[in-house]
Amino acid sequence: MSDIQDLRNELVIMSKYGSALGVLNWDQEVNLPKKGHAFRGEVNALLSADLHNRFTSDKFVNLVKNLHKPENFKKLSTDEQIIVRETWRDLEKSLKIPTEMVEEMARLSTQAFNAWADAREKSDFKIYQPYLEKIVAMNQKQAELIGYKKSPYDALLDDFEPGLTAEDVEAVFTPLAKELAGLVKKVKDKPKVKLPKAKYPIDVQVKMNHEIAAALGYDLDAGRIDVSPHPFTTGFHPTDVRITTRYQEDDFYYAVGCTVHETGHALYEQGLPAKEYGNPLGEAVSLGIHESQSRMWENFVGRSPEFCHYLNTLLLKYFPNNPKLTDEQIYDHLNHVQPSLIRVEADETTYNLHIVLRFEIEKGLMEGTIKVADLPEVWNAKMKQYLGVEVPDDEHGVLQDVHWSHGSIGYFPTYTLGNIYAAQLFNKAKSDIPNLEAGFKKGDFDKLLNWLRISIHKEGSRYYPEDLIKKVTGEGLNSKYLIDYLGSKNNKQ
Amino acid sequence: MSDIQDLRNELVIMSKYGSALGVLNWDQEVNLPKKGHAFRGEVNALLSADLHNRFTSDKFVNLVKNLHKPENFKKLSTDEQIIVRETWRDLEKSLKIPTEMVEEMARLSTQAFNAWADAREKSDFKIYQPYLEKIVAMNQKQAELIGYKKSPYDALLDDFEPGLTAEDVEAVFTPLAKELAGLVKKVKDKPKVKLPKAKYPIDVQVKMNHEIAAALGYDLDAGRIDVSPHPFTTGFHPTDVRITTRYQEDDFYYAVGCTVHETGHALYEQGLPAKEYGNPLGEAVSLGIHESQSRMWENFVGRSPEFCHYLNTLLLKYFPNNPKLTDEQIYDHLNHVQPSLIRVEADETTYNLHIVLRFEIEKGLMEGTIKVADLPEVWNAKMKQYLGVEVPDDEHGVLQDVHWSHGSIGYFPTYTLGNIYAAQLFNKAKSDIPNLEAGFKKGDFDKLLNWLRISIHKEGSRYYPEDLIKKVTGEGLNSKYLIDYLGSKNNKQ
Numbered sequence: 001m002s003d004i005q006d007l008r009n010e011l012v013i014m015s016k017y018g019s020a021l022g023v024l025n026w027d028q029e030v031n032l033p034k035k036g037h038a039f040r041g042e043v044n045a046l047l048s049a050d051l052h053n054r055f056t057s058d059k060f061v062n063l064v065k066n067l068h069k070p071e072n073f074k075k076l077s078t079d080e081q082i083i084v085r086e087t088w089r090d091l092e093k094s095l096k097i098p099t100e101m102v103e104e105m106a107r108l109s110t111q112a113f114n115a116w117a118d119a120r121e122k123s124d125f126k127i128y129q130p131y132l133e134k135i136v137a138m139n140q141k142q143a144e145l146i147g148y149k150k151s152p153y154d155a156l157l158d159d160f161e162p163g164l165t166a167e168d169v170e171a172v173f174t175p176l177a178k179e180l181a182g183l184v185k186k187v188k189d190k191p192k193v194k195l196p197k198a199k200y201p202i203d204v205q206v207k208m209n210h211e212i213a214a215a216l217g218y219d220l221d222a223g224r225i226d227v228s229p230h231p232f233t234t235g236f237h238p239t240d241v242r243i244t245t246r247y248q249e250d251d252f253y254y255a256v257g258c259t260v261h262e263t264g265h266a267l268y269e270q271g272l273p274a275k276e277y278g279n280p281l282g283e284a285v286s287l288g289i290h291e292s293q294s295r296m297w298e299n300f301v302g303r304s305p306e307f308c309h310y311l312n313t314l315l316l317k318y319f320p321n322n323p324k325l326t327d328e329q330i331y332d333h334l335n336h337v338q339p340s341l342i343r344v345e346a347d348e349t350t351y352n353l354h355i356v357l358r359f360e361i362e363k364g365l366m367e368g369t370i371k372v373a374d375l376p377e378v379w380n381a382k383m384k385q386y387l388g389v390e391v392p393d394d395e396h397g398v399l400q401d402v403h404w405s406h407g408s409i410g411y412f413p414t415y416t417l418g419n420i421y422a423a424q425l426f427n428k429a430k431s432d433i434p435n436l437e438a439g440f441k442k443g444d445f446d447k448l449l450n451w452l453r454i455s456i457h458k459e460g461s462r463y464y465p466e467d468l469i470k471k472v473t474g475e476g477l478n479s480k481y482l483i484d485y486l487g488s489k490n491n492k493q
Numbered sequence: 494m495s496d497i498q499d500l501r502n503e504l505v506i507m508s509k510y511g512s513a514l515g516v517l518n519w520d521q522e523v524n525l526p527k528k529g530h531a532f533r534g535e536v537n538a539l540l541s542a543d544l545h546n547r548f549t550s551d552k553f554v555n556l557v558k559n560l561h562k563p564e565n566f567k568k569l570s571t572d573e574q575i576i577v578r579e580t581w582r583d584l585e586k587s588l589k590i591p592t593e594m595v596e597e598m599a600r601l602s603t604q605a606f607n608a609w610a611d612a613r614e615k616s617d618f619k620i621y622q623p624y625l626e627k628i629v630a631m632n633q634k635q636a637e638l639i640g641y642k643k644s645p646y647d648a649l650l651d652d653f654e655p656g657l658t659a660e661d662v663e664a665v666f667t668p669l670a671k672e673l674a675g676l677v678k679k680v681k682d683k684p685k686v687k688l689p690k691a692k693y694p695i696d697v698q699v700k701m702n703h704e705i706a707a708a709l710g711y712d713l714d715a716g717r718i719d720v721s722p723h724p725f726t727t728g729f730h731p732t733d734v735r736i737t738t739r740y741q742e743d744d745f746y747y748a749v750g751c752t753v754h755e756t757g758h759a760l761y762e763q764g765l766p767a768k769e770y771g772n773p774l775g776e777a778v779s780l781g782i783h784e785s786q787s788r789m790w791e792n793f794v795g796r797s798p799e800f801c802h803y804l805n806t807l808l809l810k811y812f813p814n815n816p817k818l819t820d821e822q823i824y825d826h827l828n829h830v831q832p833s834l835i836r837v838e839a840d841e842t843t844y845n846l847h848i849v850l851r852f853e854i855e856k857g858l859m860e861g862t863i864k865v866a867d868l869p870e871v872w873n874a875k876m877k878q879y880l881g882v883e884v885p886d887d888e889h890g891v892l893q894d895v896h897w898s899h900g901s902i903g904y905f906p907t908y909t910l911g912n913i914y915a916a917q918l919f920n921k922a923k924s925d926i927p928n929l930e931a932g933f934k935k936g937d938f939d940k941l942l943n944w945l946r947i948s949i950h951k952e953g954s955r956y957y958p959e960d961l962i963k964k965v966t967g968e969g970l971n972s973k974y975l976i977d978y979l980g981s982k983n984n985k986q
Contacts, residue, residue: 019536023517024513033716036729038732039732043512236536240528
């Protein structure tokens with residue numbers, strides 16, 4: 001058998017182990033009884049270590065290294081070159097970080113998570129500070145080991161958004177922040193129209209959310225919808241992609257927003273080419289592009305006037321005895337802009353300002369221009385600057401997100417990158433497909449999904465995110481489309 | 494590190510892989526979307542092969558073989574000797590069967606299962622016959638490889654009920670069959686009292702079944718109850734033991750019977766000593782003893798007059814608007830005896846005759862005194878002899894059970910062995926604990942559970958099934974107690 005075939009086979013085997021781990025993790029979030037967590041942790045650690053050892057084994061490293069040598073590489077087909085290039089990219093990075101450092105980070109993040117939870121409960125950043133300092137220091141060390149051109153932050157970003165640098169992000173985030181901060185000032189005092197109070201029994205909501213997800217194109221014979229406190233999507237293979245959502249009895253939209261967002265992720269995973277399962281051509285390209293899918297469906301589709309009309313017909317069908325709403329009331333309910341303290345509760349517009357703030361802080365921490373000890377002060381000043389809100393305490397400020405305690409720095413920007421990509425893609429889809437949004441009124445989303453299947457999903461990781469966007473829209477990363485979309489939406493209101 | 498410690502560690506690691514596989518299998522039965530089955534099959538095959546390779550690796554074989562050598566074995570503590578002895582027992586058997594034969598059986602059973610499903614649908618045994626012939630032949634070959642004293646059936650039985658021979662089973666089944674066949678003749682024409690028709694909404698039944706399971710002692714912080722078409726119990730570790738049940742809206746007992754049965758299995762798994770996790774001292778000893786637990790709770794507890802009273806109080810609590818029943822009506826509903834064609838729908842008494850029939854057939858097939866081609870005829874004659882019923886077609890006769898198509902011969906006896914053990918154990922528990930059954934009326938089952946914890950659960954596989962029964966009751970396997978119990982119950986009615 002040829003080396004490239006060996007590589008393909010080995011990648012499939014590793015992905016199968018990854019899928020097994022994926023099922024264990026899904027089960028942990030959705031099903032695991034309380035007392036089962038300690039033991040499950042041991043099982044997951046065992047399988048994770050196996051997978052890591054397999055990936056970094058001499059045999060595998062030599063196989064990839066050999067295929068990556070110029071004299072061998074040039075003999076490969078384009079597809080094969082992509083597989084080798086991307087596998088080598090991941091592997092090279094893994095090899096640069098010593099195993100002890102990986103283990104140290106795992107230990108540290110367990111401690112840091114506990115310290116964070118404790119600090120948050122007591123609303124006292126000082127409890128968390130020493131751990132976060134260690135996490136920043138360790139990320140700096142790793143960035144040095146991995147290498148970067150300008151900012152150590154580049155080395156981290158590259159994990160989530162291959163090819164993108166801090167400079168690239170800054171170039172789109174800075175104008176976005178300026179525009180949105182101005183926009184928010186204008187609309188922030190508009191009162192929210194109150195909907196009549198009503199109960200939406202959860203068992204009926206479950207049925208409605210299944211109908212919505214199926215209408216968007218989610219194949220429920222190759223997926224399922226469960227409940228978890230933090231909704232997420234996980235794909236084990238294109239034939240088994242699962243989402244979770246959460247319900248509130250007094251708010252019909254609470255679940256719908258989550259469901260539509262996660263369905264966006266699931267559609268991407270179900271649309272990846274199954275015949276390339278296991279190798280980069282069969283994998284989602286980046287977190288930012290993933291997020292562009294979830295956010296396009298959640299925001300550009302799911303908050304449109306047409307979707308509000310569709311949702312209204314479903315409310316009439318499933319909750320015939322509840323107070324009737326107008327499409328406009330629903331639209332207003334879904335699109336109200338209000339600066340607030342907590343990212344995960346933020347509206348579509350202000351959400352991006354929460355992200356810009358985190359990006360600037362992460363970059364400053366990595367470059368050493370911001371000290372961990374000063375974080376509460378920096379955080380509160382930026383919240384005032386961008387959103388005009390006063391942060392009352394650390395719990396509602398710098399301690400609100402769990403991400404850093406996991407050791408993860410560089411993740412946050414992908415949320416707003418997703419919004420920016422989504423705006424660019426949706427703009428292009430609208431110009432490609434006449435009357436794109438008209439079908440939404442009747443729950444017909446096929447045209448958009450087919451467009452995404454062909455433009456994004458089927459490509460896997462064939463192109464780097466920025467190249468993919470360029471290929472599809474004719475233009476690189478650009479926040480203009482998101483600014484225009486949010487601007488025109490907010491000025492209309 | 495010492496060899497015995499190596500062995501203990503390696504057994505824990507293999508059990509962790511086994512637990513991971515267990516979660517994948519549970520997920521497959523309970524959650525897996527339709528289109529995900531093909532891929533999941535590949536993942537499970539990969540992990541199963543890994544586990545098999547690990548178990549039969551030279552390194553592991555040599556480790557166990559060495560510890561099993563008399564000069565080393567005698568230096569071990571009693572507990573250590575049990576671990577080595579039982580591990581060697583399993584390993585020796587695995588090593589006697591060539592890998593090609595295991596693979597051939599896997600292939601054959603896939604084909605046989607399809608043929609069985611097809612044959613059953615068309616009610617035509619001939620479609621299934623050639624596959625079953627191959628399965629019998631392969632089981633005979635395996636029995637020769639493994640070795641046995643008297644009957645080749647002994648070699649298969651030993652997999653499910655260590656130490657038990659066909660002769661042992663015959664010695665308890667023959668008198669049982671004679672007594673029960675007589676009993677059934679006497680009571681078979683007693684009409685069943687009809688309960689008033691009523692609907693029991695399934696979401697409310699779910700709550701009631703959770704309350705019952707918890708009352709029996711099932712720790713739901715270390716377990717959960719889901720729905721599957723074929724209810725089962727699976728334990729990944731004593732801190733994560735799960736059961737499934739199934740519901741019918743017009744029959745409150747359909748689910749309760751399943752739930753109580755599976756809870757019996759779950760209580761055993763939750764009661765195994767966690768500190769011995771992975772090795773034989775932490776494992777259930779046999780399928781027969783496992784079944785003694787489920788059947789004791791399902792039948793000896795769950796069909797008692799006291800339990801019927803308890804169940805009635807729950808029906809009043811959960812279904813206050815349904816027709817009121819008397820405790821006696823419930824008792825009659827749960828205890829009616831009626832010879833019938835299908836094993837899984839049989840009552841507590843006639844069930845055992847279905848099993849004796851299967852045991853006699855399996856033994857005959859293995860010993861060559863019954864030919865596969867004659868099975869429909871033999872089956873129908875035995876049904877007439879034991880149960881007095883005419884079998885109208887193969888679907889309702891010889892084709893009703895899936896077991897043989899999986900390649901599994903020797904499993905059936907464990908169902909009735911479970912009933913026999915249960916009768917012996919329950920008889921002993923009653924003599925040890927005054928007024929044992931009185932608490933059942935109030936949903937208090939602690940005394941029985943504590944007795945089982947100490948007598949059975951905590952022992953793991955320390956003793957062979959027959960020795961365990963002897964240790965607890967002072968007597969070996971004996972069907973007298975089951976005969977007495979069923980006799981006195983049926984004569985009372």
